[in-house]
Amino acid sequence: MNNLVSSLIQGNKRACAKLITLVENELDGYEEVLKEVYKHTGNAYIIGITGPPGAGKSTFTDKLAKTLRQEDKKIGIIAIDPTSPFTKGAILGDRIRMNDLSLDKNVFIRSMGTRGSLGGLSGATQAAIKILDAYGCDYIFIETVGVGQSEVDIVKTADTTVMVMVPGLGDDIQAIKAGVMEIADVFVVNKADKDGAKKTLIEIDMMLDFKKDWDFRPPISLAISENGQGVNDVLNNILSHKKYLHESKEIDNKRLDRNKLEVKEIVHKRIEKLVAQVEAKEDIDTLLNKTITKECDPYTIGQKIFESVVK
Known part of the structure; x- marks a missing residue:
């Protein structure tokens, strides 16, 4: 992966294409690549x-x-x-x-x-x-x-x-x-x-x-x-x-705002992944079926998922 980043910085077009594919598909190591590239x-x-x-x-x-x-x-x-x-x-x-x-x-x-x-x-x-x-x-x-x-x-x-x-x-x-x-x-x-x-x-x-x-x-x-x-x-x-x-100097303010938004998006994406993991472990479908018969409600299910994520 380091070789690809080095080739990218040297202007290698193929390395550029491969790294964009890597991050677009969120393949293994894509975050480490972005950390290195950011410099x-x-x-x-x-x-x-x-x-x-x-x-x-x-x-x-x-x-x-x-x-x-x-x-x-x-x-x-x-x-x-x-x-x-x-x-x-x-x-x-x-x-x-x-x-x-x-x-x-x-x-x-x-x-x-x-x-x-x-x-x-x-x-x-x-x-x-x-x-x-x-x-x-x-x-x-x-x-x-x-x-x-x-x-x-x-x-x-x-x-x-x-x-x-x-x-x-x-x-x-x-x-x-x-x-x-x-x-x-x-x-x-x-x-x-x-x-x-x-x-x-x-x-x-x-x-x-x-x-x-x-x-x-x-x-x-x-x-x-x-x-x-x-x-x-x-x-x-x-x-x-x-x-x-x-x-x-408004360019600095624009880019600072952009970085703030990107940090929020990174956090949100990680939370979404945790929620997906919790949903995979919990029997969410059974609970959701109970919302039709009114034995349970979406707010209770949402709270249950939230508490699991926080833990």
């Missing part, structure tokens, strides 16, 4: 790409990555796709859209299924980011699954969150709904050649006017990712936000 993180800048399904997030990520590659930047891309609730598999189509990028030796693309995680990200996203950071990536793109207005986990993960919108998604109220609209640091109205693009931009601008005390007011721009039009404007907006974060 070599903190250099990559993380950009989240989110927005509704069909907004063109994959194409946009592809174009942004290619633009940064012209500046000789090393790029990591984590593309999240929805997992089937029945087969637990995923199509992982985002990678297909970036097929020519995958041939670049300085671009690492990893597709991940959500595997039941809510909020638009895979449960292993944080671990994969650390591995790509240690691998030497300058920028890491996280393209979320595109599940709708509750997809806000990206704000806990990215340094800059880009919201990709498209015209024609709904009425004027759509632009001021809570949730994903509140987490963006940069807005882009993609497919700007379609009717209603400028109207969508104005609606977002009006939404931003509701808040008066911006430290950094999210910029908005139009783009057509298919032909690359407007991609440079979006990249400049991302870099402006990056500059603001570093100059204001």
Whole structure:
């Protein structure tokens, strides 16, 4: 395992792929690997790409990555796709859209299924980011699954969150709904050649006017990712936000908050494993059957499991 970590730090692409698989599947020793890898993180800048399904997030990520590659930047891309609730598999189509990028030796693309995680990200996203950071990536793109207005986990993960919108998604109220609209640091109205693009931009601008005390007011721009039009404007907006974060030292607060949340998630995951062990030992099914006949209730069962875990 130490050999893999050493190879990773030296920029070995195969070692990077193997270690992401290790942590994604939580195989033996994955926590020790992450502890070792963590010492070599903190250099990559993380950009989240989110927005509704069909907004063109994959194409946009592809174009942004290619633009940064012209500046000789090393790029990591984590593309999240929805997992089937029945087969637990995923199509992982985002990678297909970036097929020519995958041939670049300085671009690492990893597709991940959500595997039941809510909020638009895979449960292993944080671990994969650390591995790509240690691998030497300058920028890491996280393209979320595109599940709708509750997809806000990206704000806990990215340094800059880009919201990709498209015209024609709904009425004027759509632009001021809570949730994903509140987490963006940069807005882009993609497919700007379609009717209603400028109207969508104005609606977002009006939404931003509701808040008066911006430290950094999210910029908005139009783009057509298919032909690359407007991609440079979006990249400049991302870099402006990056500059603001570093100059204001807000980047440290963001990353501290991210670490606090990650510690909580680690604790919660360990508690879940203990609960599963208790359920395996106790005859929970028999007790649950008694909830149907009202001989027992869920609160008593929950208390019984809790007490066993605490012991």
